[in-house]
Amino acid sequence: MKYSFKNDYAEGAHPKILQALTETNMLQSDGYGLDSFSEHAKSILYKHINFPQAQVHFLVGGTQTNLIALSSFLRPHEAVIAVSSGHILVHETGAIEATGHKILSTKGKEGKIYIPELEALLKEHSDEHMVKPRLVYISNASEIGTIYSKEELETLYRFCKDQNLLLYMDGARLGAALTAHGNNLSLSDIAASVDAFYIGGTKNGALFGEALVISNPSLQKDFRFFIKQKGGLLAKGRLLAIQFLTLFQDNLFFDLAKHGNTMAGKIQKELKDLGFSFFIESPTNQIFPIFPKTLIEELEKDYGFYVWEDVSASEAAVRLVTSWATKEDAVKSFIKAVQKSSTYNLKK
Numbered sequence: 001m002k003y004s005f006k007n008d009y010a011e012g013a014h015p016k017i018l019q020a021l022t023e024t025n026m027l028q029s030d031g032y033g034l035d036s037f038s039e040h041a042k043s044i045l046y047k048h049i050n051f052p053q054a055q056v057h058f059l060v061g062g063t064q065t066n067l068i069a070l071s072s073f074l075r076p077h078e079a080v081i082a083v084s085s086g087h088i089l090v091h092e093t094g095a096i097e098a099t100g101h102k103i104l105s106t107k108g109k110e111g112k113i114y115i116p117e118l119e120a121l122l123k124e125h126s127d128e129h130m131v132k133p134r135l136v137y138i139s140n141a142s143e144i145g146t147i148y149s150k151e152e153l154e155t156l157y158r159f160c161k162d163q164n165l166l167l168y169m170d171g172a173r174l175g176a177a178l179t180a181h182g183n184n185l186s187l188s189d190i191a192a193s194v195d196a197f198y199i200g201g202t203k204n205g206a207l208f209g210e211a212l213v214i215s216n217p218s219l220q221k222d223f224r225f226f227i228k229q230k231g232g233l234l235a236k237g238r239l240l241a242i243q244f245l246t247l248f249q250d251n252l253f254f255d256l257a258k259h260g261n262t263m264a265g266k267i268q269k270e271l272k273d274l275g276f277s278f279f280i281e282s283p284t285n286q287i288f289p290i291f292p293k294t295l296i297e298e299l300e301k302d303y304g305f306y307v308w309e310d311v312s313a314s315e316a317a318v319r320l321v322t323s324w325a326t327k328e329d330a331v332k333s334f335i336k337a338v339q340k341s342s343t344y345n346l347k348k
Helices: 015-023 036-049 062-073 115-124 150-162 174-178 187-193 223-229 238-249 252-273 293-299 328-340 342-347
Strands: 055-059 078-083 103-106 132-139 166-170 196-200 210-214 290-292 306-310 315-321
Touching (some): 015 238, 036 187, 036 238, 055 062, 055 223, 062 166, 062 196, 062 223, 103 115, 115 132, 115 150, 132 150, 150 166, 150 187, 174 196, 174 252, 187 196, 238 252, 252 328, 290 293, 293 328
Parallel strands (some): 078 103, 078 132, 166 196
Antiparallel strands (some): 055 210, 306 315
């Protein structure tokens, strides 16, 4: 069976989460997130967020969270701005646009959105004959593993407020971003510098689940109605809460994310030492080495990963993703496979 570096949700869940779910399995509780587990989990998250006016909601998945949040925040004529690699633009089957809200694309730089492009886009959409840009969507970590600094996020948020734009952060891999080398953001910094964001559990050790944090009080009213209407109000809501309770009560969330980054860093260092270059410099658990296509064919016999983009007729960038569960032995085996390949030996 191939070992997968395709994503960070190939494994089930961390054993502590399974244990917590098993231990509470036969306890009765109220439904739809009105149980004591949900209240306890929220209280722990509020301590991490340290933003008193914030509101927390637990949802099942990232696409569902983005869909419910953005469609509830926007009026019918309002649009979202995202970089061309943004998850809502590329990998969510048009979920946002299916609600009637257009996504306006900018090129961005290294997976991140930049103010000059926003300014140009706002000038282009100047009257009622076009959709009205209203919300800026970003991801941290980005789709290519890069992260926002505190200074970048605060500057972007000031611009958005000046232009009457909402700022929303997709946090599917927020754990990886917060534990990355060079990161200077905390959860409390993010809560104070966006209108809403979510903390991803699915890609960081949970069976499933995301925690949506709405910082802007004007976006909070009747939000449970929006969740229910869009099919996101889980009857057994405690299943989400127990997972976040386990992830955050002893900082397991951060430990798991750091492990994923560390494993990716080991692969990155070894490949650089072997003379390989990279499509992008990523400090998180997604890395993008450039391999000869003949080497890719050899590696694909024993390993699963995605070919990201051709960089020449003979080379392509691949995406390798490590997770909270990636073992160091798997990393070492992959590097040995690269070293043993006929392509690499010919290159030497």
